[in-house]
Amino acid sequence: xxxxxxxxxxxxxxxxxxxxxxxxxxxxxxxxxxxxxxxxxxxxxxxxxxxxxxxxxxxxxxxxxxxxxxxxxxxxxxxxxxxxxxxxxxxxxxxxxxxxxxxxxxxxxxxxxxxxxxxxxxxxxxxxxxxxxxxxxxxxxxxxxxxxxxxxxxxxxxxxxxxxxxxxxxxxxxxxxxxxxxxxxxxxxxxxxxxxxxxxxxxxxxxxxxxxxxxxxxxxxxxxxxxxxxxxxxxxxxxxxxxxxxxxxxxxxxxxxxxxxxxxxxxxxxxxxxxxxxxxxxxxxxxx
Numbered sequence: 001x002x003x004x005x006x007x008x009x010x011x012x013x014x015x016x017x018x019x020x021x022x023x024x025x026x027x028x029x030x031x032x033x034x035x036x037x038x039x040x041x042x043x044x045x046x047x048x049x050x051x052x053x054x055x056x057x058x059x060x061x062x063x064x065x066x067x068x069x070x071x072x073x074x075x076x077x078x079x080x081x082x083x084x085x086x087x088x089x090x091x092x093x094x095x096x097x098x099x100x101x102x103x104x105x106x107x108x109x110x111x112x113x114x115x116x117x118x119x120x121x122x123x124x125x126x127x128x129x130x131x132x133x134x135x136x137x138x139x140x141x142x143x144x145x146x147x148x149x150x151x152x153x154x155x156x157x158x159x160x161x162x163x164x165x166x167x168x169x170x171x172x173x174x175x176x177x178x179x180x181x182x183x184x185x186x187x188x189x190x191x192x193x194x195x196x197x198x199x200x201x202x203x204x205x206x207x208x209x210x211x212x213x214x215x216x217x218x219x220x221x222x223x224x225x226x227x228x229x230x231x232x233x234x235x236x237x238x239x240x241x242x243x244x245x246x247x248x249x250x251x252x253x254x255x256x257x258x259x260x261x262x263x264x265x266x267x268x269x270x271x272x273x274x275x276x277x278x279x280x281x282x283x284x285x286x287x288x
């Protein structure tokens with residue numbers, strides 16, 4: 001699979017992900033005598049702010065330098081020594097990222113071990129702030145939000161693809177991954193011409209079993225989820241000034257009244273009343 005052009009977490013349902021910081025951020029400042037040899041029970045994401053260090057994870061050896069980040073997966077033994085020169089500084093964060101509370105999402109992805117962060121000029125002050133403001137007791141809500149930004153930046157650069165389909169029937173984690181991928185596709189392409197059935201053909205599970213599992217995790221069936229995403233798309237189009245009839249036609253509804261009933265069912269207001277409210281707000285918006 002070729003490297004994705006977008007973040008692997010783009011359009012994943014918010015309720016699908018659970019990020020946990022296993023401890024407060026680790027402020028790294030190591031002199032030339034520093035060395036490490038350990039195994040962490042959770043994943044460890046390391047950002048280098050200055051200096052360098054030489055690491056070995058399993059049989060893989062590499063140097064981590066300023067502007068680079070690396071992922072050490074949980075239960076992997078790693079060794080590190082100072083790379084020479086001035087202090088090796090940065091920040092490390094132990095974490096887990098679960099999918100539907102059932103699967104380790106990081107284990108479902110193929111990732112580069114180490115990357116040069118493309119947006120380093122933007123990320124450097126964020127990482128420095130994250131390191132400086134590290135709490136001394138337990139992780140804070142702010143740290144959760146800040147780390148998610150840093151994790152997404154790493155995944156944008158490190159993501160190679162999802163695990164091969166040959167392993168997809170192995171466990172509940174792979175089932176959760178397939179649910180996430182289908183939900184992401186439906187959210188990204190609510191007007192897909194081939195329809196839901198075409199998308200379901202790519203799922204390597206029994207249809208009825210998969211629909212039940214999808215509803216259990218997402219809260220609605222794949223059909224209802226697609227309808228909800230289509231209504232969200234309609235909200236956007238109506239907000240741009242498109243008429244109810246035009247929006248219904250764009251979504252493939254030949255009967256605008258049936259579209260209106262569907263819209264109200266999912267959004268809680270009729271498309272005409274929603275459009276009038278949006279138009280009124282736009283009409284009385286003042287520009288200083």
